[in-house]
Amino acid sequence: MEISLENTGKKYIHNWIFKNLNLDFNAPDHYGILGNNGSGKTTLLxxxxxxxxxxxxxxxxxxxxxxxxxxxxxxxxxxxxxLELIDEFTLEEILSFHQKFKPWIANQSLPSLIRLSGLRKSLDKPLKYYSSGMKQRVKLLVAVMSDVPxxxxxxxxxxxDENSIQWYQDLITEFSSDRLLIIGSNDPENECFSCKTFYTLGKDQLS
Structure with a gap:
């Protein structure tokens, strides 16, 4: 996958979040998008x-x-x-639902993904009873394990928490080395550990 931004800008009503950005992203590299809260990271992503x-x-x-x-x-x-999840679904149901739209990467099945999630003890609970950290695991699992470039x-x-951060880093290390990965971050040490290229959004737009 190759992505090129050409003089790209985004505004809400009359307020420019960023403008005139020229960036290239190429697989299998990993990129970090940094910046303070309100700098436009999420909008850019x-x-x-x-x-x-x-x-x-x-x-x-x-x-x-x-x-x-x-x-x-x-x-x-x-x-x-x-990102909102369907709170009435269980983990198995949300994974099965997602698979209807995007397949999982090679050699992964529903049982293997449940094991990988580390959430087997809560398998039968609707997601509305999951903690915010557990829900974040589900979101990351679905994003990373989808068969997408x-x-x-x-x-x-x-x-x-600390254990889940290690889980996230293991997930990225094992399953994303051959794909284009772009991360928006306020915590680059933990979140962007695999990134070699960084862009910082701020008052001067980009550095």
């Missing part, structure tokens, strides 16, 4: 993922020589603390 459309400029996506801009949602695994994670260690 949503534009890159196709959740939001840019207000100016373009975002181009190339996968195996083909332009996939019109169907980019099929190629993205997305996780964010603000692009993974975008917004503050992935939010609500995770």
């Amino acid at each position: 949503k534009v890159i993922s196709g959740i939001l459309s840019p207000s100016e400029g373009k975002v181009r996506y190339n996968y195996r020589g083909a332009d996939v801009s019109e169907k980019i949602s099929r190629y993205v695994g997305w996780a964010s603390p603000h 692009l993974i975008i994670l917004d503050e992935p260690c939010t609500n995770l």
Whole structure:
């Protein structure tokens, strides 16, 4: 997967969150997007993922020589603390539901994903009874284990305790080394441990 932002900007009403960004992201590299709260990290990630459309400029996506801009949602695994889960579903039900839209990466099955989640003891509980940290595990599991070439994670260690942070790092190390990974972070030491390239959003837009 290759992504190019060309003079890309996003505004809400009359307020520009960022503008004139020119960035390239190429698999299998891992990238960190840094910046203070309110700097526009989440908005930028949503534009890159196709959740939001840019207000100016373009975002181009190339996968195996083909332009996939019109169907980019099929190629993205997305996780964010603000992502809503279906609270009435159990873990098994949410995984089965997701699989209808995106398959899992090779050699993964529903039982193997349940084991990998570390949430087997809560298997029969609806997600509404999960803690915020447990829900974050589910979001990360679904994003990373989907068979997609692009993974975008917004503050992935939010609500995770020390053991869960290690779980997240093991998940990234084992399953994302051959894919494009973009992480928005306020905690780069834990969240962006695999990243080699960093961009920082701020008053001067990008550094």
